[in-house]
Amino acid sequence: MTTNHTHPDHKHDHKACLELFAKLSEYIDGETDEVTCEAIRAHMEACPCCTTCLETLKRTVGFCEEVGDEPVPPGFSKKLREALSNMP
Amino acid sequence: MERDASRVPEVTDQDTELVTAIQSGAAERFEELVTRYEGKLYNFGLRICKDASDAEDLAQETFINIFRYLKDFRQETKFKNWMYRIATGVCHRMRRRSKYAPERELSLDEFLPADHADIDTELPEWAAMPIRQVLNRELGDHLKASVKELPPQYRLVLVLRDMEGFSTDEAAEILGITPANVKVRLHRARLFLREELKGYFHDNQPHTPRS
Numbered sequence: 001m002t003t004n005h006t007h008p009d010h011k012h013d014h015k016a017c018l019e020l021f022a023k024l025s026e027y028i029d030g031e032t033d034e035v036t037c038e039a040i041r042a043h044m045e046a047c048p049c050c051t052t053c054l055e056t057l058k059r060t061v062g063f064c065e066e067v068g069d070e071p072v073p074p075g076f077s078k079k080l081r082e083a084l085s086n087m088p
Numbered sequence: 089m090e091r092d093a094s095r096v097p098e099v100t101d102q103d104t105e106l107v108t109a110i111q112s113g114a115a116e117r118f119e120e121l122v123t124r125y126e127g128k129l130y131n132f133g134l135r136i137c138k139d140a141s142d143a144e145d146l147a148q149e150t151f152i153n154i155f156r157y158l159k160d161f162r163q164e165t166k167f168k169n170w171m172y173r174i175a176t177g178v179c180h181r182m183r184r185r186s187k188y189a190p191e192r193e194l195s196l197d198e199f200l201p202a203d204h205a206d207i208d209t210e211l212p213e214w215a216a217m218p219i220r221q222v223l224n225r226e227l228g229d230h231l232k233a234s235v236k237e238l239p240p241q242y243r244l245v246l247v248l249r250d251m252e253g254f255s256t257d258e259a260a261e262i263l264g265i266t267p268a269n270v271k272v273r274l275h276r277a278r279l280f281l282r283e284e285l286k287g288y289f290h291d292n293q294p295h296t297p298r299s
Contacts, residue, residue, distance in 0.1 A: 018200070076126070
């Protein structure tokens with residue numbers, strides 16, 4: 001996700017970013033093992049790019065969870081019950 | 089609709105009593121099941137199908153199948169999981185008929201920034217502010233439209249996991265795929281949506297010049 005020369009004070013292996021990138025959703029869902037979880041946590045402390053990536057992904061999930069339902073259209077319930085009442 | 093009343097459900101939840109009663113002969117209580125889930129199934133249809141008319145068809149066809157086959161439901165899983173399995177089956181059949189949204193693979197590589205100039209090190213406002221302050225009607229509509237841009241196999245996983253609230257294992261059971269496969273598809277679907285959201289906020293919010 002990032003390169004070592006992006007920030008002068010940001011010295012870590014770019015490969016680590018790429019490896020963790022594939023696991024961010026599992027991390028958000030609490031489905032990574034403890035070792036991976038700790039590795040991601042430690043990496044995030046050192047890498048602002050990955051932190052932004054993680055937080056924007058978390059927020060994307062948050063929006064999906066919070067987006068509301070639509071009311072059923074007028075007449076839908078009646079039509080549905082009519083269809084079911086015609087079942088043999 | 090009757091089945092062997094002596095059979096004990098293996099999984100119990102808020103639907104067990106009602107489903108067991110219907111299976112034991114209280115056919116008139118099927119109405120309660122419809123009332124309980126018509127809104128959920130319609131909204132599931134809205135997220136998965138091309139339009140509201142298809143969403144109505146999906147909900148209706150799913151209830152018709154539930155009505156037909158409830159006697160054979162052995163309660164080895166939650167009723168809700170079984171219902172969504174039927175709904176996704178209906179959805180697959182509808183899609184085959186309409187040729188809506190062809191399948192395509194999303195690769196992880198397509199979500200990696202091309203170079204470091206693309207990477208933001210500062211958290212954008214839309215991810216930093218409280219969610220309720222950001223998520224308005226327009227954004228909600230944009231999000232739902234973006235979900236429809238996902239290839240179907242990714243869309244189904246994302247909707248089941250992040251919008252309908254099923255666990256990884258439940259989504260795998262509903263879709264008949266492995267939990268590992270659910271995780272892979274979900275991650276790519278989320279990355280796809282995140283890109284859509286980034287585009288939306290880029291186009292809709294005033295830019296602050298970088299110092």
